[in-house]
Amino acid sequence: MASPLELFRKKQKVLMVPLTILALFAFIVMDQLTPAQFPPIAGMLFFGFVFWHLGRDRGKGTQFAVVGIIIGFFVGYLYIPKVGAETVVTSTAGDIDMRQYQEMVQNRQIANQFIMRSYMASLTEEEQQRPQPPRGAMFGFGREMEDDIILEYLFRKEAEKMNLIVSDDAVSNYISRYTNNKLSRKAFQETCQQLGKTEGQIYDIFRDQLQARLAFQMLRPEVSLTPDQYWNFYKKFNVREELELVALPVKDFEGEVPAPSDAEKKAFFETYKTVFPGEKGPGSPGLRQPQKVQVEYLMADYVDTEKQVPPITDKEIAAFYEDNKERLYKNNPIPDLPAGSTVPTAPELPAPSGPKTEKPTEAAKPGAGEKPAEKPAKKPAATPAKTETPAKPETPAKPKADTKPEPESKPEPKTEKKEESSALAAESITFVSLLDEKPADTPVVAPKPGAETAGAKPEATTTAPPPLEPYRPLNDDLKSEIRDQLLRERTLDLMKDKISEAVLFMNELSDKITNPEEGATVPTPEEATKTLKEYAAKHQLIYNITPMMSAQEMSESEKYPLGTAKEPTINQFAAQPRTAIEQLFETPVNLTYIPYEAEDSFSSGLLCYWKIKHVDATIPEFDDPEIDQQITEQLKLEKARPLAQKRGEELKKLISGDKEMAAAIEGQTITGKKEGTELSTTTTESFSWMRTSTANASNPFSMPRPELSSISAVEGAGNEFMEQVFDNLDEGEVGVVMNADKSICYVVKVINRIPSTPGGLTAMYQEFLKEDMFFFFSPYLPMAQMEQQQTNFEWSQELEAKYQVEKFFEQVEGPEVVAQ
Numbered sequence: 001m002a003s004p005l006e007l008f009r010k011k012q013k014v015l016m017v018p019l020t021i022l023a024l025f026a027f028i029v030m031d032q033l034t035p036a037q038f039p040p041i042a043g044m045l046f047f048g049f050v051f052w053h054l055g056r057d058r059g060k061g062t063q064f065a066v067v068g069i070i071i072g073f074f075v076g077y078l079y080i081p082k083v084g085a086e087t088v089v090t091s092t093a094g095d096i097d098m099r100q101y102q103e104m105v106q107n108r109q110i111a112n113q114f115i116m117r118s119y120m121a122s123l124t125e126e127e128q129q130r131p132q133p134p135r136g137a138m139f140g141f142g143r144e145m146e147d148d149i150i151l152e153y154l155f156r157k158e159a160e161k162m163n164l165i166v167s168d169d170a171v172s173n174y175i176s177r178y179t180n181n182k183l184s185r186k187a188f189q190e191t192c193q194q195l196g197k198t199e200g201q202i203y204d205i206f207r208d209q210l211q212a213r214l215a216f217q218m219l220r221p222e223v224s225l226t227p228d229q230y231w232n233f234y235k236k237f238n239v240r241e242e243l244e245l246v247a248l249p250v251k252d253f254e255g256e257v258p259a260p261s262d263a264e265k266k267a268f269f270e271t272y273k274t275v276f277p278g279e280k281g282p283g284s285p286g287l288r289q290p291q292k293v294q295v296e297y298l299m300a301d302y303v304d305t306e307k308q309v310p311p312i313t314d315k316e317i318a319a320f321y322e323d324n325k326e327r328l329y330k331n332n333p334i335p336d337l338p339a340g341s342t343v344p345t346a347p348e349l350p351a352p353s354g355p356k357t358e359k360p361t362e363a364a365k366p367g368a369g370e371k372p373a374e375k376p377a378k379k380p381a382a383t384p385a386k387t388e389t390p391a392k393p394e395t396p397a398k399p400k401a402d403t404k405p406e407p408e409s410k411p412e413p414k415t416e417k418k419e420e421s422s423a424l425a426a427e428s429i430t431f432v433s434l435l436d437e438k439p440a441d442t443p444v445v446a447p448k449p450g451a452e453t454a455g456a457k458p459e460a461t462t463t464a465p466p467p468l469e470p471y472r473p474l475n476d477d478l479k480s481e482i483r484d485q486l487l488r489e490r491t492l493d494l495m496k497d498k499i500s501e502a503v504l505f506m507n508e509l510s511d512k513i514t515n516p517e518e519g520a521t522v523p524t525p526e527e528a529t530k531t532l533k534e535y536a537a538k539h540q541l542i543y544n545i546t547p548m549m550s551a552q553e554m555s556e557s558e559k560y561p562l563g564t565a566k567e568p569t570i571n572q573f574a575a576q577p578r579t580a581i582e583q584l585f586e587t588p589v590n591l592t593y594i595p596y597e598a599e600d601s602f603s604s605g606l607l608c609y610w611k612i613k614h615v616d617a618t619i620p621e622f623d624d625p626e627i628d629q630q631i632t633e634q635l636k637l638e639k640a641r642p643l644a645q646k647r648g649e650e651l652k653k654l655i656s657g658d659k660e661m662a663a664a665i666e667g668q669t670i671t672g673k674k675e676g677t678e679l680s681t682t683t684t685e686s687f688s689w690m691r692t693s694t695a696n697a698s699n700p701f702s703m704p705r706p707e708l709s710s711i712s713a714v715e716g717a718g719n720e721f722m723e724q725v726f727d728n729l730d731e732g733e734v735g736v737v738m739n740a741d742k743s744i745c746y747v748v749k750v751i752n753r754i755p756s757t758p759g760g761l762t763a764m765y766q767e768f769l770k771e772d773m774f775f776f777f778s779p780y781l782p783m784a785q786m787e788q789q790q791t792n793f794e795w796s797q798e799l800e801a802k803y804q805v806e807k808f809f810e811q812v813e814g815p816e817v818v819a820q
Helices: 004-028 038-056 061-082 099-123 146-162 168-178 185-194 201-221 228-239 250-256 263-273 302-308 314-328 350-363 371-384 384-388 397-401 412-421 423-434 438-445 454-464 476-514 524-540 551-556 580-585 625-655 721-726 757-768 781-800
Strands: 087-089 240-251 292-301 544-545 596-600 605-615 690-692 704-708 733-736 744-754
Touching: 004 721, 038 061, 038 454, 087 099, 099 146, 099 185, 099 201, 146 201, 146 781, 168 201, 185 201, 228 690, 228 757, 228 781, 240 250, 240 625, 240 721, 250 625, 292 476, 292 524, 292 580, 302 476, 314 476, 476 524, 476 596, 476 605, 524 544, 524 605, 551 580, 580 596, 580 605, 625 733, 625 744, 704 781, 721 733, 721 744
Parallel strands: none
Antiparallel strands: 240 744, 292 544, 292 605, 596 605, 690 704, 733 744
16 A cells, blocks of 8 residues: 555656646747637636546546536636726716727728729629729718727717617618629629628628617707808908918927926826827817828829830821811801801992091081981991992092081080981991901002002902902911820720720739739739739839828828829719829728729829728827827927917017008018018018819819818918908908917918998808809809818717717727738
């Protein structure tokens, strides 16, 4: 019989085996697990070992261990929410923890991906070459992702209060509507498989999204604009003024601001780390980093493509001329004359000169009545052929003999106008005004020394035009014109063909990346980039890749044309085309390597592009050197701004009154110090508050987009600037105004405004009453839409305040998605 010591050693050896296994598992496996996976596995190991130990003495260690593993899994699973599930949003409607938030973000992205994939699957092969994303089908409320998800949560709570239920039929109808009832059952199932979701899961996701959207549509306030608001819109487009101004850059006053302390930096960081720049007002500080994307694109440049077009030959020009001369190059006679009529000939000329010959005869009869004046007006109508009588050329000789008829001839046309009542007399006066002045001079100079026939010859030469050629001759000027036209048409056609083929190529490459066939190797981002570069070189296209850029950086970039590009307009009667920036930043974060097409009116280029990387808005780290620099710059700018405004008020006092601005500030500097930069005045051009954008020349049927007028002498004149100079200053008054981002303080004087008087404004109001404010091309409809958008934004903020929403996203890292 074994001693107790031997029994203990045997038990120790038995225990060492599972402990060794556990240790190896902990070092090798547990190190690779995420915090969310750790609790179930730890529970399985712990309870499995305990139950195995309890059952070992009974000879049922394995059975007990299995039971312990199952119990440990459920205990660990229940513990998961307590690990890594910090609350990120609190509200009276309920709290949202990190897991819920991430799940809602994922469901939103899945819903939008399903829309794009199912829509593409419903198109024919020809339609897929130029796909147009379904407008209004994508889910979202136009805010940053975090705010957008919070609104979705609140709208669903509102829907539950209203007992708003979305049925399966409603989901089916929604999918059928944006796919134009073309999505097959097989394509629907394949799209679900591609996203790794069952049909039921897709329906549940759509049900939540539609429930929130319906609640938003039912509850949002509708804007009904009053006539007074439309009158204000009208004035913004039509009242014009000119300014004289001086600029005071805020940066010039930063030298007077001491460097911020570490405590100031820390306090500033805590205040603005979750706030975007400009979120709390124009020019307001913010440290939160906006969304950024990285984009690859291929571009067909007009100048480069023009060089690839074969030279236009003379034979092609002649052929074009022959094919189009009837339509484009026909010389038409005077278009205002009725059909069958010709240019007046010599016998008809004396008819209009009749009243001139009668002027001296009427002056010679002071007591003449109205009857003598009526007779010569009727005679030409009855006998137009008798105008060649010798008596009429002699009549101009009479006023030459007398010196008085010439001054008397001035008031006489007045008597003629009163007496003339026949249609022929009116026509003759109109006809004379259209002719050259030579016929009026010829009776005075030419007829006197010569015979009667001598006066007829100049009349014939001045009125008989040379016969018109039926078509414009194909001379060098016309050949050059046709050559330019053909070259432009062929260049544009070649550009369109190149980009259409490039889009098709990128679509095929996109399928290999986002939807690979079973067993196929997925191209890496580096391989995809290399493939695009090779394609661009082979087909003489420009390849480029952007750095990570925000929407603002992209719109201000002069190097990359994406900021001014918009989708090509196939339907000329469609609404505003979607811009490349909207396409890039308003699509889901993980929707990468989806090709789009665009045209840039500024660079005259066509593009096909896709985003390869998309980082959502993130909260920065205080230790980041770049953030430290931003904190210092924004703090100094905040403290320098009041100094610039104070200096502006000092200059305003000098200028106010009847003083000329240039004379009032003579010798003054920007900061007021002697060593500073001397001030100089600038006069602006005439401008209005608003104008219609001319950037949509590619779509002549699109609704004009209203925008703030740009002023050459003002850097970034914002809405507040316009409000100050138009509404708060009268003509001749001086004011201190900041630009949009509050980087420059301007001292302005209104030197001219149209209209400037109450009478002029009343006349403008009468014109306003005649205006069709609701015409499709009216710029006032987009103004009403902007009012609706602003109302929606303010209402959503009120909704968050109603539910006392507080956000705690300090530990949130924006998802960085790159297709692999």
